[in-house]
Amino acid sequence: MARSVYEHFFQEHMIPALTIENLSKVYGNGFEALKGISLEVQQGDFFAMLGPNGAGKSTTIGIICSLVAKSAGRVAVFDVDIDQDFAAAKKYIGIVPQEFNFNQFEQPMDIVINQAGYYGLPAGLARERAEKYLKALGIWDKREVPSRMLSGGMKRRLMIARALVHEPKLLILDEPTAGVDIEMRRSMWDFLKKINAQGTTIILTTHYLEEAEALCRHIAIINRGEIVEHCSIKALLRRLQREVFILDCVEEVAGPVAISGFHVQVVDAHTLEVAIEKGQYINQVFEQLGRQGIHVSSMRNKANRLEEMFVNLVEGAA
Amino acid sequence: MTLKEQYIAFMTIVRKEIKRYLRIWTQTLLPSAITMSLYFVIFGSLIGSRIGEMGGFTYMQFVVPGLIMMAIVTNSYSNVVSSFFGSKFNNSVEELLVSPTPNYVILLGYVVGGISRGILVAIVVTIVSLFFTHLHIHSYFVVVVIVLLTSTLFALAGFINAVFANNFDDISIIPTFVLTPLIYLGGVFYSMDLLPDFWAGVSKLNPLVYVVNAFRYGVLGVSDVSLPFAFGMITLFTVLAFTYSLHLLNSGKRLRQ
Structure with missing residues (x-):
């Protein structure tokens, strides 16, 4: 019995948070954004995806969260294949996109509560979680202000609160600190470190290499739709x-x-x-x-x- | 998602839609009330009194069902087309697309939002009409069914328009150049009996003729077209529009890259 429980625990923790195998994407205009990339992100990791503009980072993220249709390959989130049960896979994922993608006429509280509703969270729990994350990200005081009135940094934090409201096991952030001042960037780093320490796997794309070095344990460098490096940041730095x-x-x-x-x-x-x-x-x-x-x-x-x-x-x- | 979770997601979309059009009620509810009041005053009261009877009723009584249906059609359509295109335009549709909410729940949520606005405006217009005439409902069953079917059909049409629209011009072209002429030529203001045979035949190709006449039957008990045929046509178009809308969502056309 003890062995069986141990095996179950071990197996569950061996499952990667994200598995990508031979993923490729060719857009309608013939542009090959991804050329059969493969990578694995382990549970609890803080993972950086780096690459120049147009390298394929956002396309990869778009495929994982269903905004981009893949041309070939396999994606699994906590061992749930997106081709088999995308709805189940989506429940594991929280996404913070690069561009602001909320209705700027709505209030932050409504935006976060509505997102909870889309994941099937009952109203009471949705309200409770919205309060928890808006407070944690320092925008609780602005909860009833039209979101267009928020500063750029606050809008980014609103998107993080929205992504966390269903408490995903995998949080994906596409350049979350772009255009954010240094002080706010540091406070965002502290917050991300905290939720990572609490067990949330985090994948981050960033242009700030300092950010990747300060936060992440593993890294994948994508260039022209191919992964040119995939290892731990320490191993990478040792090769300097x-x-x-x-x-x-x-x-x-x-x-x-x-x-x-x-x-x-x-x-x-x-x-x-x-x-x-x-x-x-x-x-x-x-x-x-x-x-x-x-x-x-x-x-x-x-x-x-x-x-x-x-x-x-x-x-x-x- | 479990059924309960799907229901929560559905109600979230519906509530969001209702809150949206109530927040901007001066743009969504008030214009219809004012426009219809003007129709009642001008066509019903001023000009109508000189026209005399139509189809066995005063002209005012005759135009009221058509004007109510006109409000339902335009409001259910424009609610979905503007809301869904708006969410595409500001990318907030991604909130739904990345969630596990099934596509049919997304579609139903928007459609019910459109239906609710159509019905709310219809109630407002009906109340306004009572200041001008007395309304006696011939068949509540026909009225309820035709209102639900029509608002569903035009909410779905608005959804399809929104999916294909690339800019704000695209969401006004269909209402202006297609919907409005079809409504005006759909027998809102006149009986088909007044038309020469040829044009009466042509009018029967206009789906709004069935909608307006079926509703007029529900209110007044008279219709220029066969009621079962009208029901059949509206139901058929609703099923086709729902199937096509769901296909658009499932394929991700113009929504996913």
Whole structure:
């Protein structure tokens, strides 16, 4: 009996949140948006989909949530094949699209409650959930304001509240922080981290690579309808061959600085730029600078590390 | 979805639709009441008194059923066409498309929204008409059935128009250039007996003739066309329109990429 319960628990948790196999999409004008992509997202993951504009990210999301008809391939959400029982698969999914897609004359409370109704939630529960998520996302005070009066950031948060009202196991966000100010972006990140920690699997497409690095554990990079990378973010970053650091120095740097084995450039009187190749240690830089009487007060990456990798992968595939 | 969940989804759409047209009642309910009042004053009272009897009734009594039916047809049609096209235009239709709500529930929700507006405006127009004439209902059964069938048919027609519409011009072309002429030529203001044989024959190709006459039979007990035939035609067109609308939703034509 105990074994059977264990097996059931194990099997249930082994089911991927999303399985995509050989998915392709050819639009009516002949444009091949997806060329047979395959990927898997595990339960509880925070997964990033990256890619330049027109890479196929939104098409993939559109197919998962039924707004785009696939040309070939298989999609399963928590092992429910969308071709067999799309209604059951849809119950698992909450979607936050890139563009605002609610009636701007309606009030936020009505928008969220109506969405709950479309998932068959009784009125009392719908009201309760609407209150819970509008409060959690900081727009409860605006619940009876016509939604066109909300700021861009509030509209995005309204779409997140709407997507969560039926408490989906898989939340898909298509560039949720586009056009959102830094403070609001951070608060949105905190919220997404929280619901991910509570067990919601999250798939995110974003242009902000910093966002993917800060939030996600796994990543797929799509370019021209093909997946060019699909792994953990840590594994991806480990493959970086070269990183450039900016060092802020306490002492004034007079003239050129030489560090054996490293390429160094003086940016200004208190700033150096040092390239660290794979296998080298930054401690060696500090030691050599220390011997020259230069002490480093702080340091940072010159560019986002993931951004460098992304550019390399996308340009490499071009 | 279970049946109970489907019912909740259906009622959500209906409530949303009713709330929408009540919110903008000056655009949805008031114009019909004003227009019909003007028809009653001008055609019924001023000109009608000089026309005399038509079909055995005063002209006012004769035009009232047609004008009520005209309100039902235009309102059930325009409610669905503007609401569904609006949701397509602002992409809020995606709220429904990504949900597990079955397509037939989506269709029924919009159609019942259209029916409810048609009936509400019909009640308003009927009340207005009572200031001008006395109404005696000949058959409540015929009145109820024909009102439900007609509003369903034209709500479905509005839905089909909305699916194919690409811009706001497209949702006014059919009401302006097709629906209005068919209504005016559908025997609202005159009896078919007044037409020469040829034009009376041509008029029988107009589906509004059956709608208006069947309803007039329900109210006054007179009709220019056979009642069973009228019922049969309206039912047939309703079934065809429902089947085609559902096909459009299932295929995702102009709704999904």
